[in-house]
Amino acid sequence: MSVTTESTENFTERARVYQTADGAMCPHRLVLEHVTSRWGVLVLIELLDGARRFSELRRAMGRVSEKMLAQTLQTLERDGFVHRDAHPVIPPRVDYSLTPLGREAADRVRDLAEWTYRSLGEVFEARERYDARREDSAAG
Amino acid sequence: MSVTTESTENFTERARVYQTADGAMCPHRLVLEHVTSRWGVLVLIELLDGARRFSELRRAMGRVSEKMLAQTLQTLERDGFVHRDAHPVIPPRVDYSLTPLGREAADRVRDLAEWTYRSLGEVFEARERYDARREDSAAG
DNA sequence: CAGTATCCTCATGGATACTG
DNA sequence: CAGTATCCATGAGGATACTG
Secondary structure (H helix, E strand, O other), rough: OEEEEEEOOOOOOOEEEEEEEOOOOOOOOOHHHHOHHHHHHHHHHHOOOOOOOHHHHHHHOOOOOOHHHHHHHHHHHHHOOOOEEEEEEOEEEEEEEHHHHHHHHHHEEEEEEEHHHHHHHHHHHHHHHHHHHHHHHHHH | OOOEEEEEEOOOOEEEEEEEEOOOOOHHHHHHHHHHHHHHHHHHHHHHHOOEHHHHHHHOOOOHHHHHHHHHHHHHHHOOOEEEEEEEOOEEEEEEEOOHHHHHHHHHHHHHHHHHHHHHHHHHHHHHHHHHHHHHHEEE
């Protein structure tokens, strides 16, 4: 799986190009990165509870910058996971919601996130064991 | 969900500290990032097929750098997902395998990855529609 | 073989200011 | 309100050389 970057004419994103050792392309890895990205995960999970406006998402996610939220939403919209509904009113109002495809992705992402949450105790215990072992071998 | 970084004394990793808007900490987000990281995903999925040596993993994943593979393996080992079995022989031989906890994570990661792979067609169609819409509004 | 150590690039992503 | 544009810091991550 080698990785290079290439500029795409049409989109601002500089997309990674994934390849296996034998030269086969892996475009699905890129889609996977979109749904597992730092803010993508949170957007998908938040939208499972229903449509949200831009600023509602911002507040729900704490302090993501406008830039990153906009970028994340554009990527997810382009991939067909998120539907963008812009109302032609003043002040502007834009609602984001999951497409059926997006819901399938979000369900899986939420499953993984919830598993992670449930497993946190085990992970912390493992870390303590690991760090203790390291101290031992450092001291002894 | 605000994010800052903090140096951890014991580990080389500079860990992100996640917080929701109301100040609650989200350490599970960090664990989630480990299992969904670029190389973490590939390691977990590859190890679902059985134990692998360091260089076997490198080859299977194409061209990940030694540094990144080592870092990824250490993080996954510390979190308790990967078991490291170093044989005291010359030349050195180290086998990596999934722990029971790691297998649970890997199953979910593989599920998401395979779903992504199956959905690739739909994603590409969505991208074409998105790009076409963009061209229309640019031209018209 | 299985890693560390070091250096270095550049893309991620935050802060700020501005606009329809 | 819902973004875009711009600038900038920093850390992810690659290349290379070295070691037990």
